[in-house]
Amino acid sequence: MKKIKLKDIDTRAPKSLDKQETKEELAKILEGLDELQNLLYAEGKHSILVIIQGMDASGKDGLTRDVFTSMNPQGVNVYSFKEPTQHELAHDFLWRVHQNTPAKGMVQIFNRSHYEDVLVTRVHGMIDDKTARQRMQAINNFEQLLTEHNDTHILKFYLHISPEEQKKRLEERLSEPSKMWKYNANDFKEAKLWDNYMGYYEEIFDKCSDIPWHIIPADQNWYKSYLVAQKLEELLKSLKMKYPGMKK
């Protein structure tokens, strides 16, 4: 498979795409997702794990809001990975992740994920290359476990924004009262490490590709949400689910 080079991938929608039409298309997909998720829950055979990765301000929270509020919250969980606690650090790096994997019938969204353990940790020199490679192998094994042994279908999204768009959004956090709560003193420092992050992301796309990554152009929120909703619909439809009959 050809290696993913983020620089070669556009962060915006094709010019030919009409924003209004795409938004209407998205609304239609979301309507259908509600029904498909109900079926997933009722059948209780499969589970869905949606992994959302991306740089600060790439729109991870917004995506969750835009796409997944269309589903019955009883069947959807969101887990936002923060810095691990002392208690979590006393275990292997996948321990806390495993506790949050989806039960059958459920949709689980990871806002950030185990991939941070081979990203932020590398950028800040907390782990060496050898450990990172071992972790990536462990991640492949772990994702295989979920896939083979719990019918978990994993969707991996990278929200691809440009550094310029990121800068604009981070500055908004300083000026717009509704966004200030998101501001973190480290954001601008982290942004300077852009190229390092891109390099480590590309290595992940290469080494953890048994389950493929979807690179989502994310400078425009409407296009990003549309693409993710589409992938989700495609997956759910492919499962050929049926409502179970009466319990015997």
Place this chain on the structure above:
Amino acid sequence: MKKIKLKDIDTRAPKSLDKQETKEELAKILEGLDELQNLLYAEGKHSILVIIQGMDASGKDGLTRDVFTSMNPQGVNVYSFKEPTQHELAHDFLWRVHQNTPAKGMVQIFNRSHYEDVLVTRVHGMIDDKTARQRMQAINNFEQLLTEHNDTHILKFYLHISPEEQKKRLEERLSEPSKMWKYNANDFKEAKLWDNYMGYYEEIFDKCSDIPWHIIPADQNWYKSYLVAQKLEELLKSLKMKYPGMKK
């Protein structure tokens, strides 16, 4: 490596071994274990996972009592695996196991373990051979994860009793008031499946041997406890642990 054939392995101590001397030796080891475990806890670098497998009445509970009560309970946990709940069955088979792996500094004992998921399930035709082999591969990956990513040292014990000794012990459960609570109506039915269990155990010893199995002759409790305590001491001493200095 030569395949383990349980029929070729004695279930009793060598005739030459003196019971009284061995018990005194065991007492000495247990004294030392207390100190070694304190060091493990203080240093907080390694963790120990002790997996105890064996047929019904092979002395798993007794082993836990005899060997591990010598340690500070603050640093030791025992988890007894029962039939999985509906909630647990809605996840992959290692999900509930992962939640009970040891934190750094801790000793975790599994009374039964994830190996039941390729034993009792096979004997009763709940999974097919292909699934069993996939599970054994997943188990190897999982044990590697713990080893590589949390300095978890895994000791795997199979308590090897003879069918005759098992029969004797199961009958005691029917007649001795102190043992009656252990009686389970299925015990004698399960005992009839002895050869099936042995075959699946041998396959486990073969396919899940990255971390080796210790086959412990277990018809005599004193010998069984002595051997396990010795292995545990050997492992703890090999870690070259040191008390950490003052926190900076």
